[in-house]
Amino acid sequence: MTQPEALKTLLNSVALGDISPEDAIAKLKHLSYERVGDFAHIDHHRALRTGFPEVIWGPGKTPQQIAQIMEAMRNRTSVIMATRIEPDVYGAIRAIVPDVHYYATARICALKSPPSPDHKPQIPGTIGILSAGTADLPVAEESAVTAELYGFGVQRLWDVGVAGIHRLLNNLHVLNDADVLIVVAGMEGALPSVVGGLADCPIVAVPTSVGYGASFNGLAPLLTMLNSCAAGIGVVNIDNGFGAAVLAGQILRTAAKLKAKSEKL
Numbered sequence: 001m002t003q004p005e006a007l008k009t010l011l012n013s014v015a016l017g018d019i020s021p022e023d024a025i026a027k028l029k030h031l032s033y034e035r036v037g038d039f040a041h042i043d044h045h046r047a048l049r050t051g052f053p054e055v056i057w058g059p060g061k062t063p064q065q066i067a068q069i070m071e072a073m074r075n076r077t078s079v080i081m082a083t084r085i086e087p088d089v090y091g092a093i094r095a096i097v098p099d100v101h102y103y104a105t106a107r108i109c110a111l112k113s114p115p116s117p118d119h120k121p122q123i124p125g126t127i128g129i130l131s132a133g134t135a136d137l138p139v140a141e142e143s144a145v146t147a148e149l150y151g152f153g154v155q156r157l158w159d160v161g162v163a164g165i166h167r168l169l170n171n172l173h174v175l176n177d178a179d180v181l182i183v184v185a186g187m188e189g190a191l192p193s194v195v196g197g198l199a200d201c202p203i204v205a206v207p208t209s210v211g212y213g214a215s216f217n218g219l220a221p222l223l224t225m226l227n228s229c230a231a232g233i234g235v236v237n238i239d240n241g242f243g244a245a246v247l248a249g250q251i252l253r254t255a256a257k258l259k260a261k262s263e264k265l
Contacts, residue, residue, distance in 0.1 A: 029187075034049035036072045039065055040143045041120065044076050051205060051253055052150065052246055058109075059137055078151050081110040082143065083242050106141035106241075112245030115148050122151030125252040127245070128178030129154060130168075130195065132161030132185035135210045140184040142241030143206065143248075152249055176198045179255070180248040184209030189221025196230025202251050203233045204244045 013019040033043045039061075047053040054077075056069050066082050066089070073080045085093070090102045090109055100109050127147050131140035147154050155177065160168040168191075175181065181199055184206040185191040192205035205228070207221035214220060218238035225235045236243045256265060 006214050007032065016103065033203075034072055036063070036068050040069055041077075042069060042072055044073075044177070047077060051250065053077040053079055055242065056080075058082045058084040058089065058107075063089050066109070067093050067096035069136055070100065070109075074111065076231065079112060081108055081112070081146070083108055085109045103141070103145045105137055106128045106145040107138060108142065108145050109187065110145075110147055110149055121153035123249070123252050123256055124257065125179035126153045126177055127180050127182060127248045127252070128154055128174050129156050129182045130160055130174070130191065131158045132183075132189075132191040133185070133210065134159050136184045136186055136208045139206060139208045139241040141240050142181075143182050143184065144247040146242050146245035147249060150245070150249055152245075152252060159235055161185060161187075162194055168194065178206065180190070180251050182206060182241075182244045182248055184208060184244075185225075186218065187212075187215055189224035192225050192233055192235075193228040193230045196228060196233045199232075201232075202248075203230075203236075204247050205233050205235045206241055207235070209239055 010019070011025055014021060014024045019117060034042045034140050035045060036042060043054045057064055058066060058179050071081065083100070085107050086105065090100075091110055094100050094102070097111070100111055102109055125184040129140055129144050131137055140158065144156055154172055157171055157174045161173060175195065178199070179201055181201055181203045183192040183195050183203055186208035189229055190239065192203055196203050199264050207218045207225055209218035211218070211220065222235065222238055225233065234247065236247065
């Protein structure tokens with residue numbers, strides 16, 4: 001544990017009765033971080049504060065730095081993952097951390113194996129994830145893998161964009177079964193609006209940078225989604241599949257907490 005003197009003082013205060021265990025927990029939420037070399041400070045208590053552990057952003061870091069951070073996080077958090085990892089970077093990380101697993105389409109490295117087909121989600125509910133086109137799969141899979149690593153149930157539905165709307169209409173059971181939907185689309189970004197007119201659950205829209213010149217690397221679908229006439233749609237940043245998964249997960253976690261509170265009444 002980092003900051004040992006502060007922790008010792010806090011524990012002594014609890015033992016002496018000067019501070020309640022509840023107040024101590026509140027202080028611990030903002031106490032622990034660990035220095036790694038001269039390039040990182042790992043926030044070990046982020047999961048305690050927010051429900052989700054710190055995640056490593058891959059671009060801009062060397063494979064050696066990513067590997068060092070992963071090793072420092074080992075045994076300290078339930079999920080250790082790095083996003084936007086290209087295959088050559090993964091190879092270099094694996095040479096240092098042999099048990100790292102790579103999700104190629106999602107470009108995610110994690111010290112956690114894929115869940116088995118019969119795994120039981122840790123949080124009740126299903127996150128349905130839709131992609132408009134096959135070219136959107138890297139972002140959609142980033143959402144799906146992130147959600148699965150965090151223990152949520154996921155149902156995928158790929159390549160159901162508005163250019164062939166019958167593909168979506170033939171799979172309405174995915175929309176009906178989902179408790180939260182993540183909808184990933186590039187080009188003009190119309191799919192979330194269509195889904196918003198069909199689904200009765202929250203929708204997280206993800207614009208991608210897929211498209212011809214006038215899509216402006218994702219700006220056009222971003223504006224389309226922000227201007228949607230369908231209610232109940234929240235929009236994350238361009239290509240932010242990871243952020244969409246966390247938002248969908250927070251929605252399910254909040255629902256679970258509300259249910260637990262109501263059962264206590």
